[in-house]
Amino acid sequence: MNRKTLWNVSLILLSSFMLVQCTPKGNDKFIDDLMSQMTLQEKIGQLNLLPTGPITTASGQNTDILDDIRRGEVGGIFNLKGVRDIRIAQDIAVKETRLGIPILFAMDVIHGYETIFPIPLALSCSWDMAAIEKSARIAACEASADGIAWTFSPMVDICKDARWGRVAEGAGEDPFLGAAIAKAMIKGYQGEGLKNNNEIMACVKHFALYGASESGRDYNMVDMSPNRMYNEYFLPYQAAIEAGAGSVMSSFNDINGIPATANKWLLTDVLRKQWGFNGLVTTDHSAIVELTNHSIGNLESVSARALQAGTDMDMGSRAFVAQLEKALKDGKITENDIDIACRRVLEAKQKLGLFEDPYRFLSDERAESEIYTESNRAEARxxxxxxxxxxxxxxxxxxxxxxxxxxxxxxxxxxxxxxxxxxxxxxxxxxxxxxxxxxxxxxxxxxxxxxxxxxxxxxxxxxxxxxxxxxxxxxxxxxxxxxxxxxxxxxxxxxxxxxxxxxxxxxxxxxxxxxxxxxxxxxxxxxxxxxxxxxxxxxxxxxxxxxxxxxxxxxxxxxxxxxxxxxxxxxxxxxxxxxxxxxxxxxxxxxxxxGQLPMYYNHRNTSRPQDKDKWFEKFRSNYIDVTNDPLYPFGYGLSYTTFDYSPMKLSANELNIKNDSLIASITISNKGEYDADEIIQMYIRDIAGSITRPVQELKGFQRIHLKKGESREITFTITPELLKFYNNDLDFVCEPGEFELMIGPNSRDVERCKFILTE
CATH class of the missing domain: 3.40.50.1700 (Glycoside hydrolase family 3 C-terminal domain)
Incomplete structure (x- = not known):
């Protein structure tokens, strides 16, 4: 090696060391400088998110993934467990690649790491936002102690069809409750904004509408009006974005003919422009290569479409690494398209502090002392x-x-x-x-x-x-x-x-x-x-x-x-x-x-609704062999004690559309022999709107503890903001008129009263 070559190599190594060791968080200039040194292949490599099993095995090491890292073709790795193996991979990224860019390590930490909490659907049945946030906080602490900085959770898909297996991963059928849970999960995972090494980046999934897949079958199509999207399905995703979620995962399904992974309207117009999301978007596993199954193009074409739609990372299919350079030569994408995605990946690593310290989530001491602890287990119990x-x-x-x-x-x-x-x-x-x-x-x-x-x-x-x-x-x-x-x-x-x-x-x-x-x-x-x-x-x-x-x-x-x-x-x-x-x-x-599916409480009425007091009535919207009723309604659950609900009181019968509010109050009494918790639910019906409106919508809930013999007055505040919906023009409005208010222990057994919203 001559003196000039040696000098150039020394400069590259010094530059790499400085990038890793001296980078402040949130420094755009740092990202600019780093990207100015990156080759096209290195930029594309950052978009590659790969799965791997254990690196260290009885027969040696899994060298394939390590060789991918050495070639600069890996931006992230997921579902690799353990400080030892993660450190091996990170060492190669930091010490054996030209610029020493650290790898982002992720895992499906869905309802706990080693301390496992109830499945997400079960967690939602607690209606306890503090407990749900706590479960995510503990999961983040344990995962981060073992080297994980990114989780593919929460799943916030609304599901109304129980045939779909992934209903287990979500928060049920209601968008209002789903939004509250999404916020709690984001806060639990990300803590104080990813400032500490026991906070991990959340990933909101699956964007979007995956829970509405046709026939309740995985990976299937979704055909839905914008009205239903905005009023019944989008709210939990948007709530998670507003809570500061660092990343989003696109869904497998198509949406009115365009797969989500290549859907620019969804990933750019809605997610980024309407909702202001500025984080990282990843595909689901192998989604880009599977776009060819949707008959929208060959692998090169669908890779280009996914990138231009707003996809930043390719999970598991290696399509970006294999196709983007050719797509650039063929004029299907620009280098700026690649730069945009690469920047988002690098910014995610920067937010997590990986440029300051690539090993900040790697601690043998934490791995030994902070996972599956007695205190964590007590909380899970x-x-x-x-x-x-x-x-x-x-x-x-x-x-x-x-x-x-x-x-x-x-x-x-x-x-x-x-x-x-x-x-x-x-x-x-x-x-x-x-x-x-x-x-x-x-x-x-x-x-x-x-x-x-x-x-x-x-x-x-x-x-x-x-x-x-x-x-x-x-x-x-x-x-x-x-x-x-x-x-x-x-x-x-x-x-x-x-x-x-x-x-x-x-x-x-x-x-x-x-x-x-x-x-x-x-x-x-x-x-x-x-x-x-x-x-x-x-x-x-x-x-x-x-x-x-x-x-x-x-x-x-x-x-x-x-x-x-x-x-x-x-x-x-x-x-x-x-x-x-x-x-x-x-x-x-x-x-x-x-045969009743999809079934959900907040349905809209029909032109010929069934008489609730009749089993069957010809020429009505009912079944000939079974009533329209559920076996167990939304919000239902018994206790060992008995709770009594008083008649409801309103502070006023009218509510002005301009920043007014009214208070609904009801007294709950524990009439039984056991101290117990009760979940009080408030529902509202817009009796006449410019578009058809649901028969009832959850708009508030409280979980309280009452000792036997104890009574407590519970209040809910109703504001015009709570009455808003997306109208036919997709404007978020509330409309003057009559509303019905319902409070009770479930969606069926409620106290009712009415109020008027005035201009």
Whole structure:
């Protein structure tokens, strides 16, 4: 090597060192200077977001991903776990590439890292924004302690069709509640604005309308009017952006003919221009290469379209790395298009402080001391108790006493791999208790507990395989023998606790269903248990609304426990033995039959609405074989105590459209024998609008704690802002006229009164 070459290499190395070590946050000049030194290939490399398994393996190292880094073709890596492996990859990026640009490490931290909280749908049923924010804060602290700086959460898609498996990942069917939860999650993950090394960048997904996919099937099309988009689906995404979300993930579905990943109207006009988002947009996994399946062009063309639409990072498909340089030569994109996307990636790294310290999220000490701690587990246990929804409690069978002979029966009663639910990437099930273990600890010597699996999840073993049931822990056994063992224990017992429902992966991504009833083998087991004449408590596991008509008619006590995370067993014991009264309320409507789907409480009226007092009426908007009613309405959930709602009072009967407000008040009394939480819900109906309006819309809620015998007056403030909607011209307005106000424990059982909005 001659002297001139050596001098040039030295300058490059010095420049790289200075870029990494001396960069202040929020310095546009720094980004300008860095990009001025980058080659076209280096810029494109920053747009490449790759998945990888463990780098360090028994046979050595996964050199493929490391070689990609050395070539400068990696901007981010996701779902790589552990400080050791992440440090290996970061070392190569910082020390062995020309400019030493650090890598952004991400993971699907959806409802916890190793301390797993209830699935997001369950969390939403707590209606507790402080608890939801706390769950995200703990998840961020644990993930960041293990090297992760970016999470692909929260998922804020509104879903009204329970056939869609990913309803488990969201906050249910209501945009008002969904928006509140989105804000809480963003604050929990990002903390004080990504200033500290225990705060991670959130990613709002899936933008947009993914929960409305046709037939409730993953990756399917969406065809929707702008009116519905803005009034029923967009609010949680927009709320997350207003809360400061650092990134957004585009959805797989097309939207009125243009896939979201290549939809400029969506990613640029709405997201950036209308809502002012200035952060990073990534695709979902392999979405760019899959654009070719939508028949909108070859790989080069769709890569160019995605970039120009506003996509910054290509997750998993390597399409940008393979195609953008050629697309530039062919005139399909400009270098400025590449620069815009590259800048956003670099700005995200800058906001996270990675240029100041590429290793700020890598600490062996934090990894040892801050993950799955006793305090984190205690929070997860407490939060889980708030998510359980008591659906039925005939003759106050619950809570149980810690005495006698208890039969615990069902395939979910003695498994540790099923408790965390779907999308728990970093979970370590070996650390978690089964329900049987937790129950034995909880009752000690005061009661005798015997367990039987009772049935397989399904009779069809191939069906079980499609649900990813862990065969080592839950092998498919002989159906007759399982039932025989269960009935023997059931007949021995004083009471039966049945742990039945969906296995963890029967909801979630790629787990869409056309039949929402309990799987056949378990349903037959439940029928047999009820026939014994012993009292039965059904602990029902699910990641979605299910059809439970037989259960509602025949089982004395039913509690939906969803999938409550790493502390499921102890949390269930807290509630079924009465230490905590159940307080969760449904955030999705439970149908009587799958044929009613999509089903949701805030529907619009029809020209011929059904008479609520009649089973069926010809030439009305109803079914001939079942009523329009849900099995369990939105907002529904029982308690061990009884809450009494007084008549509602209004501070005035009129509200002026110009900055006026009125107060609605109602007194809630705990008339039962248990201290308990209640979730009070306020709904409003715009009786006559310029466009058709929903029969009711959630516009407020409060979660309160009342001791037995205690009463409290609850107030809600109604303002013109609360009454706004997007009209036919997509102007956000409120219109003078008559409104109906409803307050109650759910969307069905409400106190009502009316007021007028005047000009």
């Amino acid at each position: 407490k939060i889980a108790t708030e998510t359980f929804v008591l659906l039925k409690n005939e003759n106050q069978l619950l809570p149980l006493q810690r005495k006698g002979k208890i039969a615990l029966i069902g395939p979910l009663g003695n498994t540790r791999t099923q408790m965390q639910g779907t999308w728990a990437v970093a979970a370590v099930p070996s650390k978690y208790s089964t329900i049987l273990e937790a129950m034995q600890r909880n009752v000690g010597e005061r009661a005798t507990i015997r367990y039987a699996k009772g049935s397989n999840f399904m009779y069809d073993e191939k069906f079980e395989e499609r649900t990813w049931v862990n065969k080592g822990e839950l092998p498919h056994l002989d159906d007759e023998q399982l039932l025989k063992e269960a009935l023997e224990i059931a007949n021995w017992s004083d009471i039966i606790i049945a742990t039945l429902g969906e296995p963890a992966e029967l909801s979630g991504e790629s787990s869409c269903r056309t039949n929402l009833e309990m799987p056949d083998a378990q349903h037959d087991l439940l029928q047999a248990l009820v026939k014994t004449g012993k009292p039965v408590v059904l602990l029902h596991f699910s990641g979605r609304p299910t059809v439970m008509n037989w259960e509602q008619k025949n089982v004395p006590a039913i509690m939906n426990v969803w999938f409550a995370g790493s502390e499921t067993g102890d949390a269930i014991c807290d509630v079924i033995f009465g230490d905590v009264s159940p307080s969760g309320k449904l955030t999705t409507t439970f149908p009587q039959t799958v």
